[in-house]
Amino acid sequence: MSTSPEPRPGCPITGASPTATTVWNEFLDHDNRADPYPVYARLRDAAPVQRLDDGAFLVTGYDEILEVVHDPRISSNPLAGRDDTEGAAPGLTSAFVMQDPPEHDRLRRQTMRHFGPPHHAGYIDSLRDDITQTATTLIDAFPASGTLDLVEAFAYPLPVMMICDVLGVPHEDEPRFHAWSMAIIAPPEATTPEEAERLQAEASRATSELGAYLAQLAEVRRGTPQGDLLSGLVNDTGPDGAMSTSEMISTTIMLLIGGHETTVNMIANGALTLLRHPEALDRLRADPSTMPLVFEELLRLEPPAQVTPKYIALEDVRIGDVTITKGSPVWIAWAAANRDPRHFADPDRFDPERENRDHLGFGAGIHACFGAPLARLETQIALAELFSRLENVRLVEDPPPYRRNPLLRGPSRLDITFDGIKAP
Template sequence: MTQAILREIMDYANRADPYPLYEKLRETPVAHDGDGPYVISTYYEIQSLLHDPRISSDAANLASTASDPLAGGEEEGTTLPPSFLKLDPPDHDRLRRMTNRPFGPPHSPHKVHDMRDELGGIVSGLIDGIVAADPLDRIDLVDQFAYPFPVTVICRLLGVPPEDEPRFHAWADTIAASLDPDPDADPTKRRVPADARMELGMYLAGLIEERRKNPGDDMLSHLATADGPDGAMTTIEALSTSALLLIAGHETTVNLITNGMLTLLRHPDVLERLRQDPELSVPIVEELLRFEPPVQLLPQRTTLSEIEVAGVTIPKGASLWLVLASGNRDPKKFENPDRFDPDRADIQHLGLGSGIHSCFGAPLARLEAQLALSELARRLENPRLLEDPPPYRQNAVLRGPRHLPIACDGIRD
C-alpha cells in the first residue's frame, strides 16, 4: 500500500495535486510495506525526527539503496563532494558556521536586510522587461520572472560575473531535476546531470582560485579566503558549499514564487488585498510555505540506531522519507489545513525544514518572495491564469510549475 501511494506521488499525472495522496498517507503516520523506506507523513512525528540526532542526512549511512526501489541515484557519478546539507555533525556544524559568517548573524546580521533595495531593483527591472517583451495576453511568469530573479540574486551574492549568469539556468535546472527519485528513470540519463555537475564544478573551481588571488567583498571571496575559529575551508569544501548555494538557493525560491502567484491568482480576493497592502506579503509567504511548500519531501534519511515513532519500531540503518508537504496539511496541527488562509495565526510550518538542517537561506528566500509577490500584485493589472493547472516540472521533490502562463490588461508604473 505504501509503495503504491509513493509511486502515485512520483507519477507525473498527480503532480498538479498530490494532496489527496498525502491525506491517504496520513492514515498511517509511519508507513512501511516490509520493503523500501519508512514513510512519515504527520506533522508532530516529522517535526520530532527533524530534531532527532539519531537521524542521519549522510548518504554514506544508507545500508543500501538497492532495498529502496524508489530511491534516486542523484549522487552517482557526481564530481562534487556532498555539501553540508548531506553531512552530519560535527562536519555539518563546522561548515554551516563558516558559511554563515558572511551571510547572517551574529557576524553579518544585516547582510540580507541590506540587500532589500538591490532585490527591489531586480524585481522592477524584470517586470519592466515584461512590458518591453510584450504581448501581455500571454506572459510566462516562470521564464520571464520567477526563474531569472533568484539566479540573479544568488549570483550577485556569490560574486558570479553577470555575463556568466545565463549558464546557471541550464546547470541549475538539470541538477535539480536529478533530485527527483523517479523509480522509472532511465539509468543512462544520469549522465546528463553528472555532466552538468562537472561543468559547474570546473567553473566554480576556477572562480574560487581567482577569488583567492583577488578577493572582493562577495560571499565566494569570503568562503575562499576567510580563516576564522573553525579554520579555513579547503578548496573542495568551498566548491561544494558554493554549488549548494547556487542550486538550492535558486530552485526552491523559483518554486516558492511560482507556487505563490498561482495560489494568489486562484484567490483573487487575497491578491487584491496584497495590492492594497504590500505588508500582507509577510503572512502570505508564511502561509504559502505551509500550503504549497517548494520542497515537498525529504527522501533518504537514515536511522543511526533503533527508534520508535508513533508506536512503530524502526530498525537501525532504515531509510526514512519525511513528507513535509503532508505534515503541513495535518489536521491535528492545522485547522482547515486545505484552506489557504493568510490570516492564519501561529503558522509553525515545515516549509523550510526544522532542526540543524533547516533552510540555510530562509531569510533571503522569504525576502525574495515577499518583494516579488507584492510587486507583481501592485503592477499587474487584472492578471488571470491561462491554464489551470499549469504544466508542472517533472520533479516531485522540488515541486512547482514549469510554466505559468497568464494574461493581464497592462502593467502599472
C-alpha cells in the same frame, strides 16, 4: 543525486500490493503533480510513519517529522553506515546539508559568517533595494499588456540574478550553470530504471563540471576578494579555520542550486495561489503590510520542497508506533506535514490570518533552510511588486503544466494575461 537512497524518487516501486507503496506510486505519478495533497492525506491518515516495500520509511505527520529531524540517531549523511561510498558525487557530499554534527555545525558556521548574523547581521536586508530594482526592471520588460509566461519572464530570472550576485557568479555564465543545475536535480524525474541510470550519469557529469567551474572561479578570488560569498569562503580563516576545496565547492553548489531552483518555484507557486484567491489578493493590495503573513501561509500551503529523501537510521528508532530499523532510508514529506489536521485547523484552506504559522516549508532542525531569510525577502518583494503593478491580471490555464520532479514542485510555466502595467 547519486547519494539519494534507492529507488530513485521518480521511479515507481513495482510489484507492490495495495499498501502505502501503491499510494506512494500515485504520488510519484505526474498526473497527480498538480494536486498531490489528496494522496498525501491518504498516506498520512493511514499512518504518519509507514514502511514502503523497498525498505524505506515514509514520514508524513507533523509531530513525527519533528521527532525524526531532531533525533541524532537519524543521520542526514546519505553515506552514513555505508562501506560502498564509491560513486558518491564529491561536489555534493561535503555540503553541510549532507553532514551531521560536528562537521555540519562547523561548515554552517563558516558559511554563515558571510551571509548573516552575527558577523553580517544586516547583509540580507541590505539586498532589499537590489531585489526591488531587479523586480522592477523585469516587470518593465513585460509587454504593455497581453500574455506571458511568468516563470520564464519573472519567477526564474529574479532569484537567479540575485544568487549570482550573492555568490559572485558572472551573469553571463548563467546559462551554463542553469544547464548544470537542471541536470543535477533531474534524477527524481526518471520514470524507468533505465532513465534513472541515464539521468544519474548526466547529473554526476554536471556536478563534476560545475565543481571544476566553481574551483576555477574561486582561484581568481583567492587573495583578491571581491565582496561576494565565494570570496569569503575562499579567503576566510576565522575561528573554525578555512574550508577545504571540496567543502567550498560542495557548499557553493548547494547554495547555487538552492537559490536557482527552490525560490523560482516559491515565487511561481505564490503567484498561482494568490491568483486563485482574488479576495486575498485584493486584501493584500489594500494593505501591503500583510505580505509577511501572506507569504508564510503561501509557503505552508504550497511549499516548493515537498519531500526530502536523504535521511538514514543509524540504529533502530521508535517513532510513534513504528520502529524505523537501522540502515533504513527515511523520507520526509514536509508538504504532507504542512496540511496535517492534527496540527493545522482546516489545513487545506488558504488563510493568511491563521494563528498557527509554524509550518515546515523551510524544513526544521539543524538542517532548516540556510537561505530562508533571502528566499523570504525575494519572494515577498517579487509578489508585492508584481501584483501592485499588473492590472487585471489573471490565469490563462489552471492548473498549469508542472515539472516532472515530485520533490521540488512547481509549474514548468505559468501563463498569465493582464490589461496594463502601472508605473513603479
